[in-house]
Amino acid sequence: MVRTITVTGMSCEGCEQNIEESLQELDGVIQVSADHESESVEVGTDDDVRENDIHAAIKDAGYQVA
Numbered sequence: 001m002v003r004t005i006t007v008t009g010m011s012c013e014g015c016e017q018n019i020e021e022s023l024q025e026l027d028g029v030i031q032v033s034a035d036h037e038s039e040s041v042e043v044g045t046d047d048d049v050r051e052n053d054i055h056a057a058i059k060d061a062g063y064q065v066a
Contacts, residue, residue, distance in 0.1 A: 001044070001045055001046070001047055001049075002042055002043070003042070003043050003054065004043075005040065005042075005043065005058070007039055007041050007058055008063065008064045010039060013036070015034070016035065019041055020032045020034050020041075022058065022060065023041070023043055028045050029043060029045050029054075030045060030046065032044070
């Protein structure tokens, strides 16, 4: 399952890397691609990964889910 999430607060490639690393630590995350220019993150996961867990990981990394 691929989810696209709008994320605010990213301003550079370093921000993208922070979010990608944070999400890759979640069990069941297969791939992550963040793009600060479009303010979006695509997350590929197993079906049992909860969206709340994805949002929490993004917030823990210091960014906001829109």
